[in-house]
Amino acid sequence: MKKSKLKMVWLIFAFIVLMVIMLLPNPADLPVAGQRALAILAFAVILWVTEAVSYPVSAAMIIGLVGLLLGMSPGIDHPSARIGTSEALKMALSGFSNPAVALVAAALFLAAAMQATSLDKRLALWILSRVGTKTRNIVIGTIVVSIVLAFFVPSATARAGAVIPMLLGMVAAFGLPKDSRLSALLVITAVQAVSIWNVGIKTAAAQNMVALGFMEKEFGASISWSSWFLYAAPWSALMSIVLYFVMIHLIKPETKVIEGGQALISSQLKDLGPLQPVEKRLIIISTVLLLFWATEERLHFFDTTTVTLIAVAVLLTPKIGVLDWKSVEKLIPWGTIIVFAVGIALGTILLDTKGAQWLSNKVFEVMGLEKMPILIIIAIISLFNILIHLGFASATSLSSALIPILIAFATTADLNVNPIGFVLIQQFVVSFGFLLPVSAPQNMLAYGTGAFNVKDLLKSGVPLTVIGYLLILLFSATYWKWVGLL
Numbered sequence: 001m002k003k004s005k006l007k008m009v010w011l012i013f014a015f016i017v018l019m020v021i022m023l024l025p026n027p028a029d030l031p032v033a034g035q036r037a038l039a040i041l042a043f044a045v046i047l048w049v050t051e052a053v054s055y056p057v058s059a060a061m062i063i064g065l066v067g068l069l070l071g072m073s074p075g076i077d078h079p080s081a082r083i084g085t086s087e088a089l090k091m092a093l094s095g096f097s098n099p100a101v102a103l104v105a106a107a108l109f110l111a112a113a114m115q116a117t118s119l120d121k122r123l124a125l126w127i128l129s130r131v132g133t134k135t136r137n138i139v140i141g142t143i144v145v146s147i148v149l150a151f152f153v154p155s156a157t158a159r160a161g162a163v164i165p166m167l168l169g170m171v172a173a174f175g176l177p178k179d180s181r182l183s184a185l186l187v188i189t190a191v192q193a194v195s196i197w198n199v200g201i202k203t204a205a206a207q208n209m210v211a212l213g214f215m216e217k218e219f220g221a222s223i224s225w226s227s228w229f230l231y232a233a234p235w236s237a238l239m240s241i242v243l244y245f246v247m248i249h250l251i252k253p254e255t256k257v258i259e260g261g262q263a264l265i266s267s268q269l270k271d272l273g274p275l276q277p278v279e280k281r282l283i284i285i286s287t288v289l290l291l292f293w294a295t296e297e298r299l300h301f302f303d304t305t306t307v308t309l310i311a312v313a314v315l316l317t318p319k320i321g322v323l324d325w326k327s328v329e330k331l332i333p334w335g336t337i338i339v340f341a342v343g344i345a346l347g348t349i350l351l352d353t354k355g356a357q358w359l360s361n362k363v364f365e366v367m368g369l370e371k372m373p374i375l376i377i378i379a380i381i382s383l384f385n386i387l388i389h390l391g392f393a394s395a396t397s398l399s400s401a402l403i404p405i406l407i408a409f410a411t412t413a414d415l416n417v418n419p420i421g422f423v424l425i426q427q428f429v430v431s432f433g434f435l436l437p438v439s440a441p442q443n444m445l446a447y448g449t450g451a452f453n454v455k456d457l458l459k460s461g462v463p464l465t466v467i468g469y470l471l472i473l474l475f476s477a478t479y480w481k482w483v484g485l486l
Helices: 003-023 032-050 055-070 085-097 099-117 119-129 135-152 156-173 181-200 206-219 225-250 261-272 277-294 304-315 325-329 334-352 355-367 374-389 395-412 419-430 441-447 454-477
Strands: none
Touching: 003 032, 032 055, 032 334, 032 355, 032 395, 055 085, 055 334, 085 099, 085 334, 099 119, 099 156, 099 206, 099 277, 099 304, 099 325, 099 334, 119 135, 119 156, 119 261, 119 277, 135 156, 135 181, 135 225, 135 277, 156 181, 156 261, 156 441, 181 225, 181 441, 181 454, 206 334, 206 395, 206 419, 225 277, 225 419, 225 454, 277 304, 334 355, 334 395, 355 395, 374 395, 374 419, 374 454, 395 419, 419 454, 441 454
């Protein structure tokens, strides 16, 4: 069957599932609006998993369905009156007013500025120029580049896009083909390091912003950049060490030394020329922004979103900024922002209509989780999180679908732990994109180069996933209790 026909089959199937769930008898403990919200969630998940339509198109469909189906539903507090399409549309568009979406948009502007000025490339080349020509050292350099860029480039795909072409250039300079073992080693190292530090740094990945948007609304508390770093960076640091040993032992390159690598890096650095004034200004703005992120709630009370938006305003200011609107609008994936906003809106609707709470109670009641020790609960849900991620091509869509249900569970179950910490740990697991090319956008970008096959990624992804999962449990039993997360 042709791909286009298969996509149409999945789209029709999504509408059938939507209708079936809507026509099922309405449980007494679930509002009609909640049942319809769950039907829309099922519809969205099918589209996201199968990619029957693009993510922005799925967002438009979700907005329309929310406006229509919830608008015709009885009210939550006053069932005698309908919600109304105008009010339902406000619910569907509520995500656009969420600070998390503003932060995602601002982060995309920062990533665009890095790309437009080639500062990300210069920084990566400079680090690689310092590690030497031994293969092991270049693996270390690749990991370090991914870590450093995670602080300054708040887009996983942009970070991978900055590093991978340089690594393939080094391989080509040595005379090896694009699908060599050395290519597989370096490119897979780069994308796995990106995924690892999506966990370690709050602003490194958009899915973190989506989860925080839900958590801030439901718990009324925010997590500062430095607090997130305190909780997650030690896990990412340990995983970076694990990544090094996994990669050098499982993928053996054709050579232990890249003789022409240093010359190529030096040549590329020379081609970039001296630091341009625009790059210097971007370095200053990025460094100041990082300082504001790191000192949030310690030296000042400006939240991450506010300072990032101010930084974007400075970036776009004539004379003192680094790029103009005409340049930046071509580099921003506007559809991505729409998807984030609609994902947050759908999750919020699930919570507001009690759909998430009902689903959480039914699913976790069947599993008997409430009677288990917290470590066992984290172990089971984390494993479920990892397995369900196999079907999601986007960690953002996974966050949109899963985190509201986990928030509902954390607030209704007697866990005897901090519910914010419990949900945040699961958000860390959402960023596990180690196994398949479709597990993360940066994986797809790397896979598209032809540098490795699925088996190569699995070879490194399986041990990374297992060790990462075990570290989640170890940190839950020790470190996260010590620092007050649990």
